[in-house]
Amino acid sequence: MKHMTRAALTLMAVLAVAACDKGRRFDNNVNLGAGANGAVVPGSANDPASPLYFQQSVGDRVLFAVDQHTLSDSARAVLNAQAQWLMTNADYTAVIEGHADEQGTREYNLALGGRRANAVREYLITQGVSAARLKTVSYGKERPIEICSVESCYEKNRRAVTVLAAGAIS
């Protein structure tokens, strides 16, 4: 985290707002605060080693342009932070989930989500994360987080989400 600029951190925080898939691997609904005496509660969003911190403060997802899988500058900034976190917290592995918006045929979108997930995986590897810790999967257009049929929803659905799992990759 020490390499990150304040601007990048702010950006990531913005990107991370409301960026939670419905309680998939880890429960999102834990207390976000510090303990009574100001100490960090292990596992809370204030614990920098927690998956919640990764999800909410580091930023667990990057977004893509329509029918594209190239990483924008802001996406790279998020992924730099993800890579740092993953290298610091070596007990975690991750599955990178690629997604598409609904404007496309089902099977093409599966392939497109695969491209997006792979773009993230490749980038994290170039930043030093071991390839053995990173798997990819695509959900195509099957798992939107936003359900309206306009661009404000579509842009949030065109995403790759780094989902943490504890322990060695199988």
Add this chain to the structure above:
Amino acid sequence: MTHLTRLIAVLATAMAFAVPATAQDGPLRIEITEGVIEPLPFAIPNFVPESGGAGELAANITRVVSEDLTGTGLFREIPQSAHIGSVTSFSSPVQYADWKAINAQALITGGVTVQGDRVTVKFRLYDVFSGQEMGDGLQFSGTTAGWRRMAHKVADTVYSRITGEGPYFDSRVVYVSETGPKDDRRKRLAIMDYDGANTQYLTDSSSIVLAPRFSPTGDRVLYTSYETGFPKIYVLDVASVGRRTLTTPEGTMSFAPRFAPNGQTVVYSLSQGGNTDIYAMDINSGQSVQLTTAPSIETAPSFSPDGSQIVFESDRSGSQQLYVMPAGGGEPRRISFGQGRYGTPVWSPRGDLIAFTKQSKGRFHIGVMRTDGSEERLLTASFLDEGPTWSPNGRVIMFTRETQGEQGSASLYSVDISGRNLKKVRTEGAASDPSWSPLQN
């Protein structure tokens, strides 16, 4: 020419499009005629129960025969309340004048016998205005539980005799049944008769299932499931509902499986390192060969009915387009050149056309083109139409239509390849990704 044969000629012409006129059975000739299609009026008095307790079944069978025919948009039933004549015995001679008077062009009569759990349905078809029977009487037998199939077989025979087209009513559809809101959709495989009757569920909704496809004989279904957390291909036996996965390498995704006409080879997409290519697997040995090697997305393969070629989609040109390659792989030839993106090509069972999904200017269309890409025609337009599948006779296309917005949901629709008779297919709840079976035996 009689009135009926004239109408037949018009109907047949409408269905034949630019296809050169061909002779039908018997004295009928097809005239090339432009014009609005008036559905052919027919009368179908309730089939006569010929054994005790067959009355209700006979009436039900009569209804299904009529619904099959009128559902095509090519026939119109003259309601029984308008009938002057009645048929009380299957074997007694037809009083043509009674049917002519109500302007029925065709008359269908039938008899139903039930013995234990077996039902026998016999029927005759009459050309009212020429005062002749059209073809011989026929009878079909089966289980009482399968009575709808007997009705479909009667309707198939009538349809084929009058239009000269192959039958399609005695067929099934496998599809994805959908429940739940858009951001928590549950999907499971379902199978039903082509008209929405007799729905059965083939999987539970614990994991996402996508895009089922029938085998050439309709006994098995290929589909994609996230059962392991990753998309993998499964083959399911329709009768036993037993399933097994087709083994593909660890760390890859496999999807978009379709059978070859031989029922042994499966073509599918394998995604690895962000690249998606088409492979062919021998379903018994599990051995795969790679058919495409481009760094782009190659998916949605579909065999020609003779098994010699595969049509698929690729974005190698920068956007989704359709290509045809030899079944063993090799240099593909691009066939789509219009404005927009083309995907999900499906070769017609007649071999003459390829159906596809087209995206253009924010709309989705189902369309057809010749196998060289010529004579493209769009049949539908909506917020989201996709995934065409052909009726066994290559005359009707079923597809998924999804409505827009937060309450958006998917339904099955069908449309004639003329673009006429667009209608929603009856399903139990929301439905997507239909695959139409071959005609049942």
